Amino acid sequence: MLTSRELTEIEAELTHYEQKRSACIEALKTVQRHRGWVSDESLSDLADFLEMTADELDGVATFYNLIFRKPVGRHVILVCSSVSCWVMGYDQVLQRIGERLGIGLGETTADGRFTLLPNVCLGACDHAPALMIDEDLHGDVDPQKVDEILAGYK
Ligand code: FES
Numbered sequence: 001m002l003t004s005r006e007l008t009e010i011e012a013e014l015t016h017y018e019q020k021r022s023a024c025i026e027a028l029k030t031v032q033r034h035r036g037w038v039s040d041e042s043l044s045d046l047a048d049f050l051e052m053t054a055d056e057l058d059g060v061a062t063f064y065n066l067i068f069r070k071p072v073g074r075h076v077i078l079v080c081s082s083v084s085c086w087v088m089g090y091d092q093v094l095q096r097i098g099e100r101l102g103i104g105l106g107e108t109t110a111d112g113r114f115t116l117l118p119n120v121c122l123g124a125c126d127h128a129p130a131l132m133i134d135e136d137l138h139g140d141v142d143p144q145k146v147d148e149i150l151a152g153y154k
Helices: 004-014 020-035 040-050 054-063 083-088 090-101 143-151
Strands: 075-080 114-119 131-133 136-138
Touching: 004 020, 004 040, 020 040, 020 054, 040 054, 075 083, 075 090, 083 090, 090 114, 090 143
Parallel strands: 075 114
Antiparallel strands: 075 131, 131 136
């Protein structure tokens, strides 16, 4: 069931659109902001509220890689694997993250602190290799800098 706070925030978004379904991305983001991810139950409740089928809404949710349909850690690391970052040291950065956290792509640390995911270009090619943690973009990353960056997220 959607909380009253979630509903209030989603209803505020609806004022910008003629149809409820047009606010579906913002609505998904709202649920995820409050719960960390979008479960099947949340998706179904949200679809009912937006007058969509659950399949329609799931199609939107799974199209966007920043809507999480599985539980994630407190912090999500998105490592850019596109060409500029790949050329500039993606492999070494990914290896260092793996060494420090003991996880590979698609995995979450046992303490629930981090989830590590691949991502296409983060738009910071001039500062490759790049990664993003939550909403923070980190550029010119190297293996030594990985330690310093990770330390900033508890
Ligand atoms: S290729 Fe990595 S940020 Fe663009």
